[in-house]
Each structure stands twice: as C-alpha cells, then as structure tokens.
Amino acid sequence: MDTSQRREQRTASAAEERRRELLEAADRVVLRDGPEASMNAIAAEAGITKPILYRHFGDKSGLYRALAKRHTDALLANLRAALDAPNERRDRVEATLDAYLSAIEARPQVYRFLMHPAENANAADSDRGFDIGRHSAPVLRRMGEELAGFIAERLDLGPEGEVAARVWGHGIVGMMHAAGDWWLGERPVARDVLVRHLADLLWGRLAAVGDRPGAARL
Amino acid sequence: MDTSQRREQRTASAAEERRRELLEAADRVVLRDGPEASMNAIAAEAGITKPILYRHFGDKSGLYRALAKRHTDALLANLRAALDAPNERRDRVEATLDAYLSAIEARPQVYRFLMHPAENANAADSDRGFDIGRHSAPVLRRMGEELAGFIAERLDLGPEGEVAARVWGHGIVGMMHAAGDWWLGERPVARDVLVRHLADLLWGRLAAVGDRPGAARL
DNA sequence: CACTGGGCGTTACCGCAAGTAACAAGCACG
DNA sequence: CGTGCTTGTTACTTGCGGTAACGCCCAGTG
Numbered sequence: 001m002d003t004s005q006r007r008e009q010r011t012a013s014a015a016e017e018r019r020r021e022l023l024e025a026a027d028r029v030v031l032r033d034g035p036e037a038s039m040n041a042i043a044a045e046a047g048i049t050k051p052i053l054y055r056h057f058g059d060k061s062g063l064y065r066a067l068a069k070r071h072t073d074a075l076l077a078n079l080r081a082a083l084d085a086p087n088e089r090r091d092r093v094e095a096t097l098d099a100y101l102s103a104i105e106a107r108p109q110v111y112r113f114l115m116h117p118a119e120n121a122n123a124a125d126s127d128r129g130f131d132i133g134r135h136s137a138p139v140l141r142r143m144g145e146e147l148a149g150f151i152a153e154r155l156d157l158g159p160e161g162e163v164a165a166r167v168w169g170h171g172i173v174g175m176m177h178a179a180g181d182w183w184l185g186e187r188p189v190a191r192d193v194l195v196r197h198l199a200d201l202l203w204g205r206l207a208a209v210g211d212r213p214g215a216a217r218l
Numbered sequence: 219m220d221t222s223q224r225r226e227q228r229t230a231s232a233a234e235e236r237r238r239e240l241l242e243a244a245d246r247v248v249l250r251d252g253p254e255a256s257m258n259a260i261a262a263e264a265g266i267t268k269p270i271l272y273r274h275f276g277d278k279s280g281l282y283r284a285l286a287k288r289h290t291d292a293l294l295a296n297l298r299a300a301l302d303a304p305n306e307r308r309d310r311v312e313a314t315l316d317a318y319l320s321a322i323e324a325r326p327q328v329y330r331f332l333m334h335p336a337e338n339a340n341a342a343d344s345d346r347g348f349d350i351g352r353h354s355a356p357v358l359r360r361m362g363e364e365l366a367g368f369i370a371e372r373l374d375l376g377p378e379g380e381v382a383a384r385v386w387g388h389g390i391v392g393m394m395h396a397a398g399d400w401w402l403g404e405r406p407v408a409r410d411v412l413v414r415h416l417a418d419l420l421w422g423r424l425a426a427v428g429d430r431p432g433a434a435r436l
Numbered sequence: 437c438a439c440t441g442g443g444c445g446t447t448a449c450c451g452c453a454a455g456t457a458a459c460a461a462g463c464a465c466g
Numbered sequence: 467c468g469t470g471c472t473t474g475t476t477a478c479t480t481g482c483g484g485t486a487a488c489g490c491c492c493a494g495t496g
Contacts, residue, residue: 015443038482049446054484089425115353117335134403135333136396144400156430160415163407167415168424171397178354178392179385182362185352189381197378197385204422206386207307212374233472256453267475272455 019056019066022046026067031109035064035116064113065138071110072139075103076146083150090199097195101180105191108184114139115181140177144170172202237274237284240264244271244285249327253282253334282331283356289328290357293321294364301368308417315413319398323409326402332357333399358395362388390420 025046029037039060043050057063082095104111115137134141148169151157157164175198183194243264247255257278261268275281300313322329333355352359366387369375375382394416401412 018444039484040482048444050483051447051485052445055444060483093424112353134399135330136399140396141400144396154430155424156428160411163411164415164418166400166406167397167412168419170400171393171416171419172424174396174399175389175393178358178362178395179389181352181354181392182359182384182388188384193378193381194385197382198389200382201386201389202419202422203425204420206311206373206390207421210374212372236473257455258453266473268454269456269476270474273473278454 015056022048022053022056023063023067023070026063027070030067030113034109035113039063068114068138071114072142075100075114075139076142078103079143080146083147090203093202094195094199097176097198098191100176101183101191101194104180104184111184136174136177140173141170144173147173175201233274240266240271240274241281241285241288244281245288248285248331252327253331257281286332286356289332290360293318293332293357294360296321297361298364301365308421311420312413312417315394315416316409318394319401319409319412322398322402329402354392354395358391359388362391365391393419 026042029042029045033041039050039053042063043053046053053063057066078099079096082099083092085092085095087095117135117137136144145166146169148166151168152162152165155161155165179194179198183189244260247260247263251259257268257271260281261271264271271281275284296317297314300317301310303310303313305313335353335355354362363384364387366384369386370380370383373379373383397412397416401407
C-alpha cells in the first residue's frame with residue numbers, strides 16, 4: 001500500500017506540526033495565566049476546543065509534561081554548557097549556579113510553571129497509595145540526575161562513588177533550587193553575591209568558619 | 219456583663235476543643251487518603267458536614283495550613299534538639315540530617331502532606347499574577363529561616379554574615395530535602411550512608427576531591 | 437462520478453470537588 | 467416565655483477535567 005503509506009506520513013507530519021502549534025498556544029496561556037490555566041482557556045488560545053487537546057495529549061498532565069520537556073531541555077542545555085567550560089572547578093560551579101539563577105530571574109513564569117507540581121502521571125500506583133517520594137518537580141529530578149552523572153564521570157570519589165555522586169547531584173541541585181526560590185521571592189542581594197555564598201558553602205566554608213566570639217551558650 | 223463574658227470564654231474554649239477534634243479527624247483522613255482528600259471525606263470522618271469545616275477554617279487551605287503547622291512544629295522541635303546538642307559541629311550536623319531523614323522515613327505520609335503545595339493562600343496578589351517565588355512548601359521555608367537564624371547566631375561569618383546565613387540556611391535545607399526526596403523514592407542505601415555523603419558535601423569534599431584519572435576530556 | 441473512511445472539529449453532557457445560602461434545632465440567658 | 471447565639475443540616479451554584487456522540491471535509495477507490 002504505497003499510497004496509504006504516503007498518506008500516513010503526510011498526516012503524521014501534519015499532526016506533529018499541529019501539535020507544535022498547540023504547544024505554543026498552551027505555552028502562551030500558561031506563561032500568562034500561570035499553571036492553573038484551564039484547558040478551556042488553552043483551547044481557546046489555540047482557536048479550537050477541548051476535545052482536540054485531549055486527542056493530542058491524552059490529558060492535562062500529558063500536555064504539561066510535553067510543555068515542561070521543552071523548557072527543561074533548553075535549561076539543561078544552558079547548564080551543561082556552563083558546567084562543561086574549560087575553567088577551574090570553582091569557576092565552572094559558579095558559572096552553572098549563575099546560569100540557573102539567571103534563567104529563573106529572567107523568566108520567572110517559566111520557572112513557576114516548571115516547579116508547579118501538577119505533572120505527576122504515574123500509572124502503576126493505584127492499588128496502593130504508595131507514591132511517596134518523588135515530590136520534587138521533574139525538572140529538579142532531571143537536573144539532579146544529570147549533575148550526578150557528571151560528577152560520577154569527572155570526579156574521583158573512590159568506592160561508593162556512584163552513590164555519592166547521586167547524593168551530591170540531587171543535593172546540590174536542591175540547594176540551588178531552595179536558595180534560588182528564596183532569593184527570587186525576597187531579592188535581598190545581587191545575583192553574584194548569592195552565587196558566591198553558595199559556592200562558599202559548597203567549598204566547605206561551613207566547616208572552616210569559626211564559632212562566634214560572643215556566643216556564650218554552647 | 220459578667221455572665222456574658224463567662225459564656226464567651228466557655229464557648230470559645232469549646233470551639234477550640236472542637237477545632238482540635240476536627241483537625242485530628244482531618245489528620246486521619248489526610249494520612250490515609252493523601253492530600254487530595256476531599257472536604258466531604260474529612261467532614262464525614264469528623265461525623266459532620268462541610269459547612270462546619272468551612273466555618274472553622276475558612277477554606278481548605280486554611281485547614282491544611284493549621285494541620286501543617288502542627289506537624290511542622292513537631293518536626294522543628296526535633297531538629298532543634300539535634301542541632302543544639304553539645305557536640306562537635308560535624309556531629310551536630312549529622313544528627314540533624316539524620317533526624318530529618320528519620321522523620322520522613324518513618325512517616326512518609328506526613329512528609330507527603332507537608333510537601334504538597336496546596337497551602338498557598340496569598341491575599342495581595344490578585345491584581346497581577348506576580349506571586350513568583352515561594353514555591354517551596356512552607357515547612358521548607360520555616361526550616362530554612364530557622365537554620366539561617368541559628369547560623370547567624372552561632373557562626374562568625376564576618377560582614378555580609380546576615381545574608382550569608384540566610385543563603386546557607388535555605389541552601390542546606392534544600393539540599394537535605396532534595397537528597398531526602400530522591401532517597402525516599404529509590405532507597406538505594408542505608409540512612410547513615412546518605413547522612414555521611416551529605417555531610418561530606420557540606421564539609422567541602424567537592425572542592426577537595428581530585429579529578430578522575432581516566433577522564434580524558436577536560 | 438458516486439462513495440466511503442478517517443482525521444479535524446464541534447456541542448452537549450457527566451462527575452466531582454470547593455464553596456455558599458438558607459434554613460432547623462438546642463440551649464443559656466433576660 | 468422568647469430572644470439570640472452556636473451547631474448543624476440540606477440543597478444549591480460554579481467551575482474544572484474529561485468524554486460521548488455527532489458533523490464536515492477531502493483524499494483516495496470502485
């Protein structure tokens with residue numbers, strides 16, 4: 001069936017094109033109204049109605065996952081570039097922190113969408129309520145895994161190196177995220193100051209610094 | 219109006235008692251069904267109907283905030299105790315990490331409830347969608363602030379000490395949270411191993427460790 | 437040419453959860 | 467007794483995610 005194959009290809013590529021358009025419409029709405037945007041609103045922005053969205057993405061979390069993937073891919077590319085530069089280790093760490101913080105500072109709406117926790121579509125947990133764990137946003141998981149792989153590959157951590165790298169990867173990402181979230185809300189200092197303090201923390205200053213002179217109680 | 223005062227006091231204390239009962243019923247339901255429990259289910263568990271819940275707590279996020287406060291208070295008390303012990307700094311840090319991880323390991327349902335992000339009742343953001351920042355769960359914010367205060371009080375961080383302490387407080391809490399969340403999901407190692415790796419990270423091992431021997435590209 | 441199948445699109449609906457209005461009963465106090 | 471407050475109810479509205487059932491168009495086929 002030659003003709004039918006061609007037909008399939010053509011319709012398939014057209015469908016993908018359509019899907020991209022729908023994603024872009026969804027992106028506009030989500031960046032305007034936040035993650036609580038309704039499917040109706042997204043469909044309206046795309047000039048269509050709900051059932052089409054559902055045909056393309058299954059359900060809302062499917063749409064949001066597709067949307068999050070795009071932004072996450074872009075962000076990860078930035079971070080990888082910063083982490084992979086041929087500098088001193090400290091410089092690379094600072095550059096990576098700065099890249100992340102620049103991203104969330106420049107596009108807080110994207111940040112908000114990526115962190116909002118409505119994209120948890122696990123299939124095999126219905127019989128028992130045991131979907132504990134996995135509360136960080138997928139973007140954080142991916143960043144953590146990525147960084148873990150990088151650490152395991154580049155650093156000599158000896159035995160237990162695999163586990164240590166994973167702990168460090170997720171831990172460092174969590175540190176960056178929490179500090180960034182706090183900073184984004186209050187904005188008490190300039191970005192480079194924040195970066196320096198975080199790098200200091202990672203560089204062991206917590207262990208090196210002395211007790212406070214006047215601290216009577218301890 | 220002596221009698222009316224007494225009456226007020228009595229009814230007030232009775233209302234508080236009732237409120238406690240309602241909170242305990244809500245707690246049972248939430249720990250059984252997860253944070254997506256419906257107000258109907260909670261009311262049923264308490265043996266009443268919805269409007270009474272709304273009279274007591276305003277709305278669902280009010281109820282959840284009251285519920286979260288209890289658990290957060292308890293958790294913070296534990297952490298404070300671990301952090302305040304008269305040991306070496308490293309021992310105290312490890313004890314605190316272990317206290318947190320023990321808590322989330324022992325009662326993952328509580329953890330799940332505390333981390334779920336449905337308790338965001340900000341009042342002054344309706345005109346513009348600018349409630350960016352503040353995506354971590356309130357429990358993380360509180361832990362971060364608490365730790366920041368502790369650090370600022372005990373450690374001699376020189377100038378910029380206030381800011382540095384806040385960055386570190388939120389950063390360390392975020393590190394602990396992210397690593398704990400990952401660990402709780404996969405459970406690849408025992409708790410004390412995780413604690414050691416996290417403490418190593420805080421103690422600057424990231425800076426101290428060498429490049430991997432076979433790492434050609436760099 | 438008539439015809440038929442499948443993708444695009446619609447309207448109209450279901451179920452469910454948050455939140456509210458309006459009303460009923462117990463009970464202390466004047 | 468009756469008045470007012472708290473506790474409680476039923477029954478509703480609104481808004482969302484998700485779906486069923488149907489119309490349209492148009493490429494290929496006999």
